[in-house]
Amino acid sequence: MKTMQIRSYGEDAKFEVAEVEKPEVKAGHVLVKIAASSVNTVDTMIRKMGNELPLSPEAPAILGMDFAGTVEAVGGGVNDYAGGDEVYGCAGGLADLPGTLADYIVADCELIAKKPSNLSMREAAALPLVAITAYEGLQRAGIMPDQKVLVHGGSGGVGHVAVQLAKHWGARVYSTGGGERQLALIEKLGATPINYKTESIEQYVNEHTDGVGFDLVFDSVGGANLANSFEAAALNGQVATTVAMVELDLTTAHFKGLSLHVVFMLIPMLHNFQRKEHARILSDLATIVESGGLQPVLDESKFLLEEAGQAYARLESGKAMGKVVIDNS
Template identity: 35%
Template sequence: MKAISYSRYGGPEVLAFGEVRDPKVGPDAVLVKVRAASVNPVDWKVREGYLDAILEPVFPVVPGWDVSGVVVRPGVAVSEFDVGDEVIGYVREDFLSRGTFAEYVAAPLRTLARKPRNLSFEEAAGLPLVGLTAYQVLLKVLQVKRGETVLVHAAAGGVGSIAVQLGTHLGARVIGTASESNHDYVRGLGGEPVTYGEGLGERVRGLAPEGVDAVFDTVGGDAMKASANLLAPEGRLVSIADGDVVNYGGRYYFVRPDAEDLQRLTDLAEQGVVSVHVSETFPLERAADAHLRSQEGRTRGKIVVTVDWETEGVQP
């Protein structure tokens, strides 16, 4: 099959488009014909070797953890999905090798849910990682309650935009940091935008003089450090971007695949609670350009890589 792969850590130049081995489908997995796969900041960080201490690479590595597509072959122990079912997945394993930037991916059952019927394949591919991150942090770690005030950093980004929508759905007041150009977008999601950068603390205090009940940090660094001083008594701080958060009384969190959580996100998408904004799409062979765009760090919503089966004439 055709795929994007790399045989050593490095910049976008290590990504190559070409033939790789077809994936084997284990008993508890399904073979998915990929229609779209989204790009996340973790993808280029993994490609550059930043997660080498926790994820063993088996080169050549096919990058990508998010996918939307169609089941073409269930594993021999699988009864949950049939051929032709449309699915989404956060297809992360405990090693690096079999990613989603490919024509096919063998996806373990624990990583999959049914695709939201009201989302395109491109939109659906942008939901799993960011959606699971926002869902697990807000509901399971921060345990946000109705009436609380939550500060979400990078509220116009992939994780942040879903977190704003979920927080609002939970009945919380959501303040979101964003550039001026994205303030209307954040308002449209249900949040109250504030400009990040110098003076952030004073601007947040102007909206929440008594502090915020919870902070969801997605950027780390100065924003995370400033957040610790914005917490109300008994306030909670979680970061997905900066392990130093523990030095400020907070918790570091790394998202995990969870089929039940992912199905709940599908349900919420079909109810109109959460939506996915796709800012730009790239064909599979231009995945390096998609990585470059992600590394710029200014994306509104999601960047998506697509596999065009019709024009390529590929058969399952």
């Protein structure tokens, strides 16, 4: 089968076409003909940093985590899938799991689910990593109807899903963005847009919460922005973040009695830990999508498998609006 591989990691790491043996299905897995895959920030980090990240596969490597496609064969013990089923998931591209920049993937059934029936393969491929991340963060933070929820970075990959899920679960949603296009998308998704470049935290907390603060803050920006999340949260509020690799003074969080939830959705893949949760979440997400509660946003760009390098460059450019998707076949 055709794959796109990188032979060594680094800033200038290039993807090259490589023919390899088509993988054979094994127990508990399905062989999937990949129709589309999407690019995530963690994919670009692996390509650049390689062995500096403990989750990177050994080079030469087939990267890519998200995919959508059609089941071609099922392994022993698999009862929930049959040939011809359309599925989606996040099941490769790190550690010892071959990735999705390929014609086929042998995917663990505990990391996939049946594709939402009302999405194209491209749309479905855009969802798994970002949607599981948003779902897990909001649920761990105990989201409830009528809460005031602030999503930092609501036009981004994880953020645009978090906005929609929070709204689906009955919250009143607000979201920060830094440009006209970003703010327009946030509003289109059903949240009240906040321009963090022109409004201070104190200003938007006063305007939207009468100075009380938000019940739940979902921070898809993280890093130094976590301090802003603490400042925007209400007393005894909940903060969920997807980027906590930062040294930070927790004084504000202490005096507000905040609860912090750190989301790292790759744990089940890396450690074979509670993988069934990903299958369950993906199945629930499919139901939400089919009910009209979630629609992925795709960047206008289009790339073939052989153009994987250009797809990665598109995401790294910061010019993409929505998920960057690759057409594998």
